[in-house]
Amino acid sequence: MKADSLVIIPTYNENENIESIIDAVLLQGNEFAILIVDDNSPDGTGDTVKKIQKKKSRRKDKRVHLIEREKKLGLGSAYIEGFRWALKKNYDFVFEMDADFSHDPSTLPILRNTIIEENADLVLGSRYKKGVNVVNWPMSRLILSYFANLFAKTVTGVPLSDLTSGFKGIRKTVIEKLDFDKIDAEGYGFQIEIHFYTYWNGFKIKEIPIVFTERRSGNSKMSKKIIWEAFWLVWKLGIRRLLKKI
Numbered sequence: 707m708k709a710d711s712l713v714i715i716p717t718y719n720e721n722e723n724i725e726s727i728i729d730a731v732l733l734q735g736n737e738f739a740i741l742i743v744d745d746n747s748p749d750g751t752g753d754t755v756k757k758i759q760k761k762k763s764r765r766k767d768k769r770v771h772l773i774e775r776e777k778k779l780g781l782g783s784a785y786i787e788g789f790r791w792a793l794k795k796n797y798d799f800v801f802e803m804d805a806d807f808s809h810d811p812s813t814l815p816i817l818r819n820t821i822i823e824e825n826a827d828l829v830l831g832s833r834y835k836k837g838v839n840v841v842n843w844p845m846s847r848l849i850l851s852y853f854a855n856l857f858a859k860t861v862t863g864v865p866l867s868d869l870t871s872g873f874k875g876i877r878k879t880v881i882e883k884l885d886f887d888k889i890d891a892e893g894y895g896f897q898i899e900i901h902f903y904t905y906w907n908g909f910k911i912k913e914i915p916i917v918f919t920e921r922r923s924g925n926s927k928m929s930k931k932i933i934w935e936a937f938w939l940v941w942k943l944g945i946r947r948l949l950k951k952i
Contacts, residue, residue, distance in 0.1 A: 709739035709769055711818055711875075712797040716784035717742055720805040721749040728758055730811040731803075732769060738801075738814060739769040741791060743784040746777050780892030781872075782899075789881045801875045802897075808919055809873040817875035820912055827880050827909035830866060830901070831873035831916035842920035854936070858898050861944035864905045866913060869898045870936070873916060876900075880909050893932030895939040902943050906952045 713731050717724065724742070731740050744752040755772045762770050773787060785802060792800045799818060803809040813831060820829045833839050834855060840848055851870065858869045872894065889899050905911055946952055 711799040713801040714788035718745045719749045721751045741771045743773045782896035826912040832868035832913040833918045834867040835915040839917045895936035
């Protein structure tokens, strides 16, 4: 079976996790290929991916792809570059996930099947769909995340419980409709923008509950800059909604 689903994973210093996450994704079925978008990781993540590509290629498995960027350019632009690549290669479904196992690769087939069976355009893995399903976060970060999502939901008018979730599956038709020039966020605010434009362009979004587990190894990319970027972004999107400039 030719892969019709591309899993995009942006990386920066994920060498401890990269081989394991690639293997785990590919185990989910031949319909899944993987694209690593690496921001010139000093720890050699990109070099490790190249070695994996060679090893897989010898076994006639060419489902591992790599885009290497010259410097750290941020999560948002990494996904946009991945989206453009997916459109060029004509994948039917595109998935977003983290490299650190906070998103369980075994959920990928569930996301894909939900898109197909429920005729959804975007299926979101939500930490807050049924209560709070987050493991190993300090209470301060959990409270910040929960109320940030509530704030974003209220201001943007997008009726989702987890607008900042980075674990999702998207139909090609949604990505074709997105105006990448309107998307500004470098950090996790990017996820809010994707959900905002998907919803207000009339696409069908389905949320399913997931369990989010704090990364196994490596360091979190969260920072005060990213938090403030998302805060001001929400207000900007709210104004666009009110002015109907979507």
